[in-house]
Amino acid sequence: MNDLMPVAVFFGSIFTSNILLANYLGMCSFLSVSKEIETSAGLGAAVIFVMAVTTALNWLVYNYILLPLGLDYLRFIVFIVVIAGFVQLVEMIIERISEGLYAALGIFLPLITVNCAILGVSLFMVIRNYNFINSFFFGLGSGIGWFLAIMAMAGIRKKIAGSRIPRGLEGAGITLIIAGMMALAFMGFSGMINVT
C-alpha cells in the first residue's frame, strides 16, 4: 500500500497532478461546456461529487470483489458499469428531492457518465495502490482540480469573447492552445508533492 498522507494526496491531485491539465483527461466536456462560467460551475460541482464518490465505491468493489477473486483485469468494464449505474441513480434522486439542485447540477450528470476523467481517476487509484481514505481524497482532489481548471478556462474564454482571433483558430482551436498554456503553468507545481 502507498503510505502517503491523505492531505498530500488531496492537494497533490488538485495542483501538481491536476487530472485535466497534467494528465489531459476529461477534455471533451471541458472544451464544450467552458463557454459560460455558470454552466462550468454546475458541471464542475457535479464532477467533484461524482469523482469523490465513485472512486471510493470503485475502491471497495476492486479490493473486496475483484482482487479476492483474481479478476483485477476486469476492472475497466466493472468500473464503467459502477460509474454509470451510480450516476443514473443520483440523477433520479436529485430530480426527486431538490428542484434547485437538479437545475444547477443534476442536468449535467448524464454528461459525466462518459467523462474519461472519472474512469481515469479510478484507474489511477488502482495503479498507485491507494488505501481507502487516500482514494477518497484523491477523487475529491481530482474533482476540485478539474473544477478549478474549467472555471479558469471559462473565465478566460469570457475575457477573449470579444477578441479578434484568426478565423482558423476560433472555437476549439484557441481553447486547446489556452489549455496547453495553462498546462505549462501547472507544470510549475510539478515535483512539489509527489502523489504516485
Place this chain on the structure above:
Amino acid sequence: MLSALLISVGTVTGITVFLAVILVISEAFIANYGEVELTINGSKKLTVKGGRPLLGTLIEEEIFIPSACGGRGSCGLCKLKVESGAGQYLPTELPWISKEEQGENIRLSCQVKVKQDMAIRIPEELFSVKRYQTKVESIVDLTHDIKELRMKLLKPDFIDFKAGQFVQIQVPEYKLSDESVFRAYSVSSAPSETGTVELEVRLVPEGICTTWVHEYLKEGQEVTINGPYGDFFLRDTERDIVCIAGGSGNAPIKSIMLDMAEKKNPRKLTYFYGARTRKDLVLPDEMDRIAQSLVNGKYVPVLSEPSDEDDWSGETGFVTETVANFLKSGENTEAYLCGSPGMINACIQVLTDKGVPEELIYYDKF
C-alpha cells in the same frame, strides 16, 4: 479454466444485475410521480402519467406543439406558457428564453418535466393541430422552379383550417438528410376543400424538403403532415385588403382569395405579385380568374426584369413601387404579405408611409 471463466462472467454479471435491480427499484419508487393533473387554459383537465417531458406528454394526448428538433432542446420552437407546476428554469432552456419571456413564464415544453399538477396555456388554434396520413395525388410544374403538390388526406380524412395557415411536411431520411425533418408550407387550396391539401413548393438549391419534393417524391407515395399552424389568416373586418407576395408566397394568398370568392365576401382586394420575368409568374391566368370572381378583386402581376420575348404590357419595376402608385391612402386598409424577409420589410415601409396601421400588416416571412 472453466471455473475461471465462470467466476469472471459471474462477477461482472452479478455486479451489473445488482446495479440494474437497484435502478429498476428506484425507477419504480423514486422516479414514479404517479398520475398528475394537467390543466389546459384554465378549463380543460387531463390526467396524465407524471415524470416525462411536457411535450411528449401532450403528444400522447393528441395535442401537437410545433417542434422541429423532436424534443432535443435544439430548435427552441416548442415554447408554452406554464402558469404553475414547472419549477425553475433549467440551463437547457435558457438559451431559447428571453428575459421578457422568463417574466411571462414561457417554458420550453420539451425540457420541462411533468412532475406535479401543472397549469399551462396553449393557443386555441393548436387544439385543431393533428397529424395526417396523406397520399400524393399530383405534382405539377407551376413555373420552372415551383411545383404544386396536392395530397389526399387518408387518416384523418378531414382538415379544418383557416385560409392562409400552413402545415408541416415530414421529410423522411434520404440522401440529403440523415434524420427525419419537418418543414412548413402554406396551404394554397381553399378551406372548403377539406379532403385535400395543396401546397406550392419552390426549389431551393440544397434545400432538404424542396429537393425531396421536387426530385424524390412521386405520385401515389404516402406523406405525413401535421397542422394547421399560424396566425396568418384573413381578419374579419370591413377594411380594404392589400395582398403582396413573391415566389411561392402566392400559396396562402390564393387560399385566402378562393375562400373569399366562395363566401362572396364584398371587401375590396388588390393582389400584387412580384416576379422577375413572365416565366416566374405562378398561375397568372388562374390568379386573374380568381380575382375576377371576387366581388371586388384585382390581380396585379409586377415584373422587375421582363425580357424581350415576354412581350409584357403590365406593371414593371419593384413590387413596392407599384404598390405605392396604386394605393392612394392606406388608412382604411389592412395588408397581408408573404415572401422573402427583404421584400416584406420593404413593403412594410411603403405601406406604413401610405398610412396603413402597422399592427394591421400581417405577414409570413420565409
